[in-house]
Amino acid sequence: MPAADPYKLAWEARREANRDKVPVDNASLQAGSPCYFRCPSCYGDIIVTETYLTKPKLCYDCLELVSRGLLRNHPHPGGWQWTGK
Numbered sequence: 001m002p003a004a005d006p007y008k009l010a011w012e013a014r015r016e017a018n019r020d021k022v023p024v025d026n027a028s029l030q031a032g033s034p035c036y037f038r039c040p041s042c043y044g045d046i047i048v049t050e051t052y053l054t055k056p057k058l059c060y061d062c063l064e065l066v067s068r069g070l071l072r073n074h075p076h077p078g079g080w081q082w083t084g085k
Contacts, residue, residue, distance in 0.1 A: 011041075024045070
């Protein structure tokens with residue numbers, strides 16, 4: 001039996017830990033505070049400065065997995081899927 005992929009285990013752990021996390025209400029923060037968005041893949045926080053011009057589509061960890069070809073967006077409910085190449 002092949003060894004479990006540590007990248008997949010970490011992604012699944014982040015996804016499970018963040019699944020029920022309540023998103024930050026940016027409107028309730030003080031002026032100058034960073035803005036918080038939810039990663040659609042692992043449900044973690046995407047944090048950008050208040051003066052951001054474009055919001056990243058994914059958090060840094062998930063962007064790294066996409067660049068390695070391990071994660072992709074699939075056009076079905078739930079979206080992001082592990083490809084595990």
